[in-house]
Amino acid sequence: MVEVGEEVIEFKWGNVKSVGGKKKDVRFYESFSYDGVEYSLFDSVFLYKKGEPEHYIGKIVKIWETADKSKRVKVLWYFRPSEIVNFLKGSEALENELFLASGEGEGLANVNPLEAIAGKCNVVCTSKDSRNPYPSDEEVQMAEFVFYRFFDVGKRTILDKIDDKIAGIEVKNLFNNLDSRKHVDLVKPGLEKKGVSRNFTACNEAVALLSQNNSQPLIEKPDGKCFDTLVRENADSKSLLGKKPTSRTGLKEASKPNDALHTISYKKNVPQAKGEENGGCKASLVKQKSFSKLSHGSRAGFEMREITKMDDGAGNVSFEKNIFMSRVDLGKDDHEDVCVHAGQINKGLGEQKASKKERHGDFGKASSAKMNNNGKNRKLITYDDDDDDAKTLAPSSSKDKYKLQREIDPCDVKELPSKKLKIDKTTKLTNDKLCKDYSKISSIVEQKRDFRPMEVIQRPDDLVACNSVAIMLKRSDTNLRQKDRSKWFKEIPWEERMKTAYEQGKLLLLQNLDPSLSSAEVQNIIWTGFQEHCTAKVIQKTDYSSPHSGQAFVIFKKMEAAAKVVRELDEGCFLMPNGLPLVGSFGVPCFPEKKPVFYGHHVVDQLRMMQMQRDMKDAVSTSHCSQPNNIEYDMAIEWCLLQERANKSWRMLYQQQGEQLKKLKAKLKSKI
Amino acid sequence: MESSAEEYSAFEQKVSRTVYFHNLSPQVTESVIRTALDQFASVKNVKFIPNYIGPSNLPQCALVELDSAKKVKEIVSMVGQYSFMMSGMPRPVRAQPAVMEMFDDRPIKPNRKIKLRWLNPDEPDFEVAKQLKNLTRKHTAEIEFIRKLQLDEEEKLAKQQEDTLKVHYKKFKMIDGIMADKTAHRLARKYNLHVADE
Numbered sequence: 039m040v041e042v043g044e045e046v047i048e049f050k051w052g053n054v055k056s057v058g059g060k061k062k063d064v065r066f067y068e069s070f071s072y073d074g075v076e077y078s079l080f081d082s083v084f085l086y087k088k089g090e091p092e093h094y095i096g097k098i099v100k101i102w103e104t105a106d107k108s109k110r111v112k113v114l115w116y117f118r119p120s121e122i123v124n125f126l127k128g129s130e131a132l133e134n135e136l137f138l139a140s141g142e143g144e145g146l147a148n149v150n151p152l153e154a155i156a157g158k159c160n161v162v163c164t165s166k167d168s169r170n171p172y173p174s175d176e177e178v179q180m181a182e183f184v185f186y187r188f189f190d191v192g193k194r195t196i197l198d199k200i201d202d203k204i205a206g207i208e209v210k211n212l213f214n215n216l217d218s219r220k221h222v223d224l225v226k227p228g229l230e231k232k233g234v235s236r237n238f239t240a241c242n243e244a245v246a247l248l249s250q251n252n253s254q255p256l257i258e259k260p261d262g263k264c265f266d267t268l269v270r271e272n273a274d275s276k277s278l279l280g281k282k283p284t285s286r287t288g289l290k291e292a293s294k295p296n297d298a299l300h301t302i303s304y305k306k307n308v309p310q311a312k313g314e315e316n317g318g319c320k321a322s323l324v325k326q327k328s329f330s331k332l333s334h335g336s337r338a339g340f341e342m343r344e345i346t347k348m349d350d351g352a353g354n355v356s357f358e359k360n361i362f363m364s365r366v367d368l369g370k371d372d373h374e375d376v377c378v379h380a381g382q383i384n385k386g387l388g389e390q391k392a393s394k395k396e397r398h399g400d401f402g403k404a405s406s407a408k409m410n411n412n413g414k415n416r417k418l419i420t421y422d423d424d425d426d427d428a429k430t431l432a433p434s435s436s437k438d439k440y441k442l443q444r445e446i447d448p449c450d451v452k453e454l455p456s457k458k459l460k461i462d463k464t465t466k467l468t469n470d471k472l473c474k475d476y477s478k479i480s481s482i483v484e485q486k487r488d489f490r491p492m493e494v495i496q497r498p499d500d501l502v503a504c505n506s507v508a509i510m511l512k513r514s515d516t517n518l519r520q521k522d523r524s525k526w527f528k529e530i531p532w533e534e535r536m537k538t539a540y541e542q543g544k545l546l547l548l549q550n551l552d553p554s555l556s557s558a559e560v561q562n563i564i565w566t567g568f569q570e571h572c573t574a575k576v577i578q579k580t581d582y583s584s585p586h587s588g589q590a591f592v593i594f595k596k597m598e599a600a601a602k603v604v605r606e607l608d609e610g611c612f613l614m615p616n617g618l619p620l621v622g623s624f625g626v627p628c629f630p631e632k633k634p635v636f637y638g639h640h641v642v643d644q645l646r647m648m649q650m651q652r653d654m655k656d657a658v659s660t661s662h663c664s665q666p667n668n669i670e671y672d673m674a675i676e677w678c679l680l681q682e683r684a685n686k687s688w689r690m691l692y693q694q695q696g697e698q699l700k701k702l703k704a705k706l707k708s709k710i
Numbered sequence: 711m712e713s714s715a716e717e718y719s720a721f722e723q724k725v726s727r728t729v730y731f732h733n734l735s736p737q738v739t740e741s742v743i744r745t746a747l748d749q750f751a752s753v754k755n756v757k758f759i760p761n762y763i764g765p766s767n768l769p770q771c772a773l774v775e776l777d778s779a780k781k782v783k784e785i786v787s788m789v790g791q792y793s794f795m796m797s798g799m800p801r802p803v804r805a806q807p808a809v810m811e812m813f814d815d816r817p818i819k820p821n822r823k824i825k826l827r828w829l830n831p832d833e834p835d836f837e838v839a840k841q842l843k844n845l846t847r848k849h850t851a852e853i854e855f856i857r858k859l860q861l862d863e864e865e866k867l868a869k870q871q872e873d874t875l876k877v878h879y880k881k882f883k884m885i886d887g888i889m890a891d892k893t894a895h896r897l898a899r900k901y902n903l904h905v906a907d908e
Contacts, residue, residue, distance in 0.1 A: 547763070556816045556817060577763060618842055630760075637864040638798075661796040663793065663794055687859075699842070707833075707834065
């Protein structure tokens with residue numbers, strides 16, 4: 039294990055493997071330590087994927103530092119079954135099964151900045167290949183994911199066996215031996231604690247520096263004080279809590295009930311706080327605990343959900359939820375919520391440390407997943423702390439969130455060398471998420487301030503020019519995958535997806551779209567307007583569809599995103615190119631009934647019906663043109679008449695509606 | 711994901727080859743359509759348009775891709791001229807040439823730029839936009855209403871026709887009956903009328 043010491047260092051190279059490049063200025067490494075986690079060649083890692091609740095998973099196959107000191111990893115991808123569902127050809131995949139990319143073609147492997155790594159992933163190879171040291175049952179149970187099959191990206195087929203090399207790498211390296219050993223290391227508690235405490239000290243420092251950086255003395259003072267006390271008075275959190283609210287009240291519009299809740303929650307806090315032992319980290323833990331308790335008081339149910347989600351290892355899911363919540367009561371409450379969240383994560387981590395073994399028993403796979411996700415969790419913590427700190431400062435320094443965002447960036451970058459890795463370069467991980475979430479927070483703010491017309495941009499997953507290099511590289515290489523995926527999804531019946539989305543409140547019905555827009559364009563519109571990912575499906579025009587307003591069903595990733603979009607569309611006016619404001623509502627899809635009613639087909643009596651059924655069996659089809667010499671023809675004419683009447687009324691209705699719209703639209707002064 | 715011009719023109723071709731059928735009974739399946747139409751044209755592809763928003767008892771619609779645009783015209787005029795029945799009587803199916811908006815997998819129109827903007831609550835347009843939103847909602851309700859009305863009308867006509875049929879059936883059955891049990895012959899003899907022997 040690479041020793042990192044107590045100072046704020048979050049990155050260290052391991053052994054140099056070789057030196058290459060034209061000028062011998064590229065150094066290849068065997069391992070590195072990043073954010074307290076040691077990564078070696080052939081480790082499986084999560085890679086952060088913007089806007090997706092699920093991370094990409096890949097295997098590190100090359101690590102190097104380029105001449106300009108940027109750190110690179112080459113990653114061989116794993117595919118989730120959902121990504122290649124089209125090519126499974128009916129074969130069942132395990133729930134936690136992955137497929138290692140093989141063959142030649144796009145989506146096999148590509149180079150990413152090292153900072154794109156979000157954490158370690160425990161993937162065990164259960165292939166019965168003789169080259170693969172078969173893992174123990176325990177290892178398999180502990181594993182977050184298993185793989186034993188391969189996906190040929192060129193031929194797009196699933197393979198059970200594999201040649202000697204994938205992407206020029208000896209296959210034996212891709213099997214278990216190295217992978218499993220690493221995980222043992224990772225589970226060692228010492229490392230985690232260190233990582234945590236480091237992060238906390240880092241955060242504290244960051245805040246101190248941040249406040250120094252900030253020219254407003256008002257902030258510096260109470261904040262510094264706050265943190266001093268935090269660090270000094272570990273055991274006595276009472277005074278801490280006493281002081282904090284007061285210092286805060288100086289800072290911002292912290293409301294009185296807030297303080298009251300502080301004190302209430304404090305009592306619960308102390309024992310737990312004593313339970314923790316972690317130097318500098320303790321203080322901040324205490325602080326955050328108090329907030330998490332606060333949330334216990336205010337919305338316990340909500341928090342419970344959060345924690346469960348954290349346990350799944352899907353940290354950012356709950357994070358966004360929080361942001362969302364904070365947006366609901368944007369303003370006074372928001373710092374509170376974010377703090378709460380940070381607290382929750384810490385709490386989760388604390389608990390995890392305390393009862394690690396029990397959890398193993400209890401949760402089995404889930405907890406092991408969590409353990410191995412530690413790297414990821416920790417990242418979230420750092421992030422949340424940043425956010426927390428930033429927030430604490432935000433309302434005080436200025437009420438402008440915009441400014442806040444700008445403030446964080448430089449200070450983190452300048453003052454915190456270790457974080458720089460993550461944050462600065464190309465708005466990676468931390469900052470990327472931060473930006474994203476901030477953009478969410480401030481999206482209304484920004485957009486409401488910036489009312490200039492904007493052009494619809496492609497969603498970054500389709501677009502190469504994305505602000506995150508990590509994503510960009512991944513995306514550009516996997517554009518193919520992305521494209522394919524949209525096709526794959528057609529295989530999963532849309533009805534089913536819509537139904538689940540409807541049940542989970544993630545389904546929206548959009549109206550007033552230009553009827554000629556395609557589904558992909560609708561997705562891009564949503565991305566442009568809300569920075570939300572979604573899957574859209576335009577409703578196909580039928581003979582009675584309105585020519586004025588195109589409709590589309592949109593499935594969002596999260597309920598909150600859907601709710602946000604509905605609210606924003608309701609409150610604001612998002613003008614479409616056809617001059618109509620977009621209207622969104624929770625969609626209530628109509629599902630086909632088992633025995634649909636259809637008017638207009640008659641059978642005269644039972645006997646004939648039976649005969650007809652026999653006919654249908656015998657003569658597949660019963661279609662014919664009607665002859666004018668029987669009653670059926672007359673009746674058909676009656677239907678035609680009715681149809682024409684209906685057509686006329688529809689025409690008139692739409693004409694009338696069109697005129698009404700036109701009249702109103704004429705009042706719009708600004709045109710896009 | 712920008713679709714190329716070729717892709718788009720291929721799609722346009724496909725649209726021109728496609729007939730839109732509606733007023734189909736729920737019992738109509740792809741094979742029914744294929745067998746019904748293969749006397750006129752070769753069917754390349756049949757796709758039903760799912761009904762996600764309307765009331766569930768709307769008739770089915772389908773997009774039927776044929777081998778050429780000429781056949782589309784023929785079929786449309788044939789179906790319009792004669793009452794074409796599919797899987798039941800007497801309500802005829804209807805056909806129209808398909809349009810792009812009927813396809814859910816339509817590609818993005820090349821070189822299309824979409825401009826959007828959020829309106830500032832302070833500008834007067836904001837109010838207008840709000841009104842427009844309300845109008846849209848009103849229109850949606852109107853559409854729903856008309857749709858319901860239409861279905862009601864259809865139900866009414868169906869019922870009326872069913873009654874007519876029943877009466878006709880009863881009449882025929884009665885005639886059948888009196889022919890069968892020789893009542894007709896007896897009466898003919900009594901009134902000295904000539905009844906044609908079968």
